[in-house]
Amino acid sequence: MASFSGKVALVTGGTQGMGLVSAVALAKAGATVVIAGRDVEKGKAAAAQASAEVGRPVHYLSVNTADPASVEQMIAQLLQNHGCLDLAFNNAGVTSPTAPMAEVSITDWQRVIDINVNGTFYSMKYEIAAMLKSGGGAIVNNSSVAGLVAVPNQASYVASKAAVIGLTRSAAIEYADSGDGSRPVIRVNAIAPGPILGGMNSPENLAKNPERTARKKAFAAMNRFGTPEEVAAAVVWLLSDASSYLTGTVIPIDGGALAGRRL
Numbered sequence: 001m002a003s004f005s006g007k008v009a010l011v012t013g014g015t016q017g018m019g020l021v022s023a024v025a026l027a028k029a030g031a032t033v034v035i036a037g038r039d040v041e042k043g044k045a046a047a048a049q050a051s052a053e054v055g056r057p058v059h060y061l062s063v064n065t066a067d068p069a070s071v072e073q074m075i076a077q078l079l080q081n082h083g084c085l086d087l088a089f090n091n092a093g094v095t096s097p098t099a100p101m102a103e104v105s106i107t108d109w110q111r112v113i114d115i116n117v118n119g120t121f122y123s124m125k126y127e128i129a130a131m132l133k134s135g136g137g138a139i140v141n142n143s144s145v146a147g148l149v150a151v152p153n154q155a156s157y158v159a160s161k162a163a164v165i166g167l168t169r170s171a172a173i174e175y176a177d178s179g180d181g182s183r184p185v186i187r188v189n190a191i192a193p194g195p196i197l198g199g200m201n202s203p204e205n206l207a208k209n210p211e212r213t214a215r216k217k218a219f220a221a222m223n224r225f226g227t228p229e230e231v232a233a234a235v236v237w238l239l240s241d242a243s244s245y246l247t248g249t250v251i252p253i254d255g256g257a258l259a260g261r262r263l
């Protein structure tokens with residue numbers, strides 16, 4: 001089992017869904033964990049719930065990752081509270097309303113790009129600066145299978161999640177090796193989940209559209225949704241030294257969805 005004793009970890013979008021489950025897993029493996037999100041009441045409640053589950057404090061900081069000043073301020077606060085940053089899971093993200101491209105509103109397009117692309121960039125920019133001061137670190141970005149293959153009527157989401165993979169690869173090669181060992185190494189990888197229970201796949205959302213729910217389930221060769229715990233296990237592994245020779249990779253967690261198609 002991974003041991004993150006003495007490490008400080010940040011999970012953006014850590015106040016619910018797979019972010020919260022991953023935060024709890026990191027804390028159970030010994031990390032001091034900070035979860036961050038916009039909704040302060042939800043964030044405080046999530047931190048209290050996680051603290052009770054772990055048996056020691058899990059911390060909350062407010063952030064809007066689409067606002068660079070907010071991200072800079074949140075990281076500064078984290079450093080003031082905890083002294084360093086070693087690990088980050090950039091999970092904050094939103095889906096787009098379902099519509100063919102010609103009908104996508106400019107407002108919706110910009111909202112998805114602002115949060116999923118710009119938010120991931122702002123987060124990495126300030127996290128990397130902090131990690132360089134702490135002697136290195138590891139980052140996992142949450143993309144999606146929709147960042148690897150297009151799904152219809154989700155252009156902004158598909159484009160945003162492909163961009164997350166581009167950002168991951170760029171940072172990975174920039175911070176893998178300074179050539180002369182003078183700069184700490186930061187490993188940067190992405191996960192590409194398929195349909196995962198919770199969050200955008202909450203029981204209420206799934207019940208609203210049974211046909212779409214059945215299609216999503218059948219998308220995975222395993223013919224089921226994944227669980228947030230199955231995502232968290234990959235996040236813990238990618239942030240741990242057990243994956244020390246991996247950087248710039250994208251790991252689908254998709255029940256075989258991208259492996260092929262049934263005839």
Ligand SMILES: NC(=O)c1ccc[n+]([C@@H]2O[C@H](COP(=O)([O-])OP(=O)(O)OC[C@H]3O[C@@H](n4cnc5c(N)ncnc54)[C@H](OP(=O)(O)O)[C@@H]3O)[C@@H](O)[C@H]2O)c1
Pocket residue numbers: 012013014015016017018019036037038039040042063064065066091092093094095115119142143144145192193194195196197198199200201
């Ligand atoms: N669920 C799936 O099937 C699936 C599949 C592939 C990829 N993903 C990706 O996995 C990630 C999490 O998905 P989920 O289903 O667990 O989502 P979710 O339950 O909707 O949770 C999203 C989290 O992100 C936070 N967030 C959203 N916008 C933010 C912003 N601008 N600044 C800071 N925090 C923000 C939310 O908190 P606040 O609202 O309080 O800010 C919340 O904590 C997303 O990036 C999503 O694209 C999900």
